Amino acid sequence: xxGIAGFFGSGxxxxxxxxxxxxxxxxxxxxxxxxxxxxxxxxxxxxxxxxSVVGLADGQQPMADASGDLVISYNGEIFNYVELRERLQAxxxxxxxxxxxxxxxxxxxxxxxxxxxELNGDFAFALWDARRRSLWxxxxxxxxxxxxxxxxxxxxxxASEVKALMQxxxxxxxxxxxxxxxxxxxxxxxxxxxxxxxxxxxxxxxMMIAQEHERMVRPWWRLEFPRDGEFETPxxxxxxxxxxxxxxxxxxxxxDVPVGAYLSxxxxxSLITALAARLAPGRLETxxxxxxxxxxxxxxxxxxVAERLGVANHRVSCGExxxxxxxxxxxxxxxxxxxxxxxxxxxxxAGLVRDNGMKVALTGEGADEVFAGYDIFREAAMRxxxxxxxxxxxxxxxxxxxxxxxxxxxxQSADYLAHFFSAGxxxxxxxxxxxxxxxxxxxxxxxxxxxxxxDALGTYDAAADLxxxxxxxxxxxxxxxxxxxxxxxxxLPGYILSSQGDRVMMAHGVEGRFPxxxxxxxxxxxxxxxxxxxxxxxxxxxxxxVARGLVPNSIVSRPKQPYRAxxxxxxxxxxxxxxxxxxxxDGALAEAGLFNAGxxxxxxxxxLNGRATSFKDNTAFMGVLSTQFWHRTFVADQPRRxxxx
Amino acid sequence: xxxxxxxxxxxxxxxxxxxxxxxQPLPGDLSLMENDLVDSTGxxxxxxxxxxxxxxxxxxxxxxxxxxxxxxxxxxFIERKKAA
Numbered sequence: 259x260x261g262i263a264g265f266f267g268s269g270x271x272x273x274x275x276x277x278x279x280x281x282x283x284x285x286x287x288x289x290x291x292x293x294x295x296x297x298x299x300x301x302x303x304x305x306x307x308x309x310s311v312v313g314l315a316d317g318q319q320p321m322a323d324a325s326g327d328l329v330i331s332y333n334g335e336i337f338n339y340v341e342l343r344e345r346l347q348a349x350x351x352x353x354x355x356x357x358x359x360x361x362x363x364x365x366x367x368x369x370x371x372x373x374x375x376e377l378n379g380d381f382a383f384a385l386w387d388a389r390r391r392s393l394w395x396x397x398x399x400x401x402x403x404x405x406x407x408x409x410x411x412x413x414x415x416x417a418s419e420v421k422a423l424m425q426x427x428x429x430x431x432x433x434x435x436x437x438x439x440x441x442x443x444x445x446x447x448x449x450x451x452x453x454x455x456x457x458x459x460x461x462x463x464x465m466m467i468a469q470e471h472e473r474m475v476r477p478w479w480r481l482e483f484p485r486d487g488e489f490e491t492p493x494x495x496x497x498x499x500x501x502x503x504x505x506x507x508x509x510x511x512x513x514d515v516p517v518g519a520y521l522s523x524x525x526x527x528s529l530i531t532a533l534a535a536r537l538a539p540g541r542l543e544t545x546x547x548x549x550x551x552x553x554x555x556x557x558x559x560x561x562x563v564a565e566r567l568g569v570a571n572h573r574v575s576c577g578e579x580x581x582x583x584x585x586x587x588x589x590x591x592x593x594x595x596x597x598x599x600x601x602x603x604x605x606x607x608a609g610l611v612r613d614n615g616m617k618v619a620l621t622g623e624g625a626d627e628v629f630a631g632y633d634i635f636r637e638a639a640m641r642x643x644x645x646x647x648x649x650x651x652x653x654x655x656x657x658x659x660x661x662x663x664x665x666x667x668x669x670q671s672a673d674y675l676a677h678f679f680s681a682g683x684x685x686x687x688x689x690x691x692x693x694x695x696x697x698x699x700x701x702x703x704x705x706x707x708x709x710x711x712x713d714a715l716g717t718y719d720a721a722a723d724l725x726x727x728x729x730x731x732x733x734x735x736x737x738x739x740x741x742x743x744x745x746x747x748x749x750l751p752g753y754i755l756s757s758q759g760d761r762v763m764m765a766h767g768v769e770g771r772f773p774x775x776x777x778x779x780x781x782x783x784x785x786x787x788x789x790x791x792x793x794x795x796x797x798x799x800x801x802x803x804v805a806r807g808l809v810p811n812s813i814v815s816r817p818k819q820p821y822r823a824x825x826x827x828x829x830x831x832x833x834x835x836x837x838x839x840x841x842x843x844d845g846a847l848a849e850a851g852l853f854n855a856g857x858x859x860x861x862x863x864x865x866l867n868g869r870a871t872s873f874k875d876n877t878a879f880m881g882v883l884s885t886q887f888w889h890r891t892f893v894a895d896q897p898r899r900x901x902x903x
Numbered sequence: 904x905x906x907x908x909x910x911x912x913x914x915x916x917x918x919x920x921x922x923x924x925x926x927q928p929l930p931g932d933l934s935l936m937e938n939d940l941v942d943s944t945g946x947x948x949x950x951x952x953x954x955x956x957x958x959x960x961x962x963x964x965x966x967x968x969x970x971x972x973x974x975x976x977x978x979x980f981i982e983r984k985k986a987a
Contacts, residue, residue: 664944666944666946666947667943667944669947669963669966670946670966671963671966671968673967673968673969674936674943674946674966674967674968675943677936677968678936678942679943698939699943702942705921705922705924706922854922854924856922856923857921857923857924858922860918860922860923869948871944872941872942872944872945873942873943873944873945874939874942874944874945875945
């Protein structure tokens, strides 16, 4: 895992290029602390910060092919590089390194950009083809690895993180109000939009070809589902999935350094840990985060799995003080406002991995999207059930069973529950049906927008924008698959794999690997009949069948506990007051100009007293606070604040 | 139904759910749910306010929109409870 950056165009003078490329690589040093490298030629520059995982001695980057015409700066891993290299060698290709990077150079030389279909991995790279004088940028299917770009004076600049782009003369960070509104509705900006005005993200499964002044961005992979009613279930879906997951885990254990695993105590990470423990050489090391608050803590389950599977488990504890201390840094790494503190414990967890001398970890991320584990899938199914008998006095009470960990819901009447979950009132044909209650309740936090922000947004509607970007065939998919698409295509890369994934892991130079997001697993799961994923109200049905016999029965049968961390409650501890006071002072709020200072003051008092517990208050507090941290880090504290032309 | 009770409820809603924003009219029959003034978790803040601010005991069965979904309904609910 690494950081990449570079430029394409005449805006960087040849004698200025080396120093700029060094600065770009230096800014990404946390992603790649082991080595730095650059490549410059007239009109092109590539930079690389390396985390050495595969080909330790000979995998330096940027890497050129034997002719010197192809040069690549690459972030990520191609997990099937062993098989690809064997095939290439059988066709007479000669390799000079043992790295997966060289495989891409050979494949591109043979197949051009179509070679992406051959790659099984998580990657973002820039490949310079001197013969065609074209720069090719590409990003993995699911959006595990990030890649951003901007145009300054006709020159294209790109980087793994936006903070590298801030090294470019003429770049001035400014918050994109539309992106903020998307966060305050959908939890994440819709790619290619980012929190930074004028900076785009290469969307997952997309590529860009840049030649002279032409920039062509297009998808090379799409998440697709069968039409509703046209599912073809394999003869032995459980056996087939088990074999796929085993291979997905097996190839993700490939590295020239030890590979560990996250262990949360839930089904997904336990299954990956079980598979890895059987496949990994030596005793597998696992890593867990525990909470001091009982309602969030899963230590008991983590200990049980670790003991039963015989792995060496390391543990770190996280509480309010740690969340408060880390949160500003986390926003700086995430480069986007966030509505939850959930990235904070994962930031500590990645630090634990690094402290134990490791830099690669498998995780169970992705299973909830791919196999329908999230509560929102069950919630949508319940809302459809309620809609079939509007006014039912009993059906809405099912929502209490859905959220046993939310004590506030347990006292609610059926009338209130029906209303709050829009049971029977939302249009069943609405493409966003599954997510309407979440989007609506999140958007209530916009109450705190300043008049200037409201003016800037005008009549903009983030949910309508999302709807407009859905694929044409979306309406022909089963409702569960529609909901899965919304989670997998937008929230997963925009928030889960980014703010809770790559960013907090790479902050400590730790590479995450996600067997459930192997594209073969994703495609297999997408083709399954929905009742193999959500059976009645039982989530991840087929995955539990695969897990039986591999992980303790107590884990397979335990009720799902969603990963959560204390949000606004964390900021009610005394240590939080100076942090919050500074970020939400009248001066800071006036400088950012995004929120109503008088209203935020009341919200702050509520949060500091531990009373901002409602969904709206909690979301608003975290959203306002993280946006203020974002503004301070990327705008207010920047020495060079000239506007880009 | 006393104006003072209505005023106290209105002040609570403006302070607690609108964070001091009194720029929009808040008529007595305005639905708190339909206008996103309270969400599923915020409703219990309202219940606590009634218990602490008016000395009422609010049973789970009382937590229904018919009793709590507008200033008028809340005021009437308080009156009924106090009379009982």
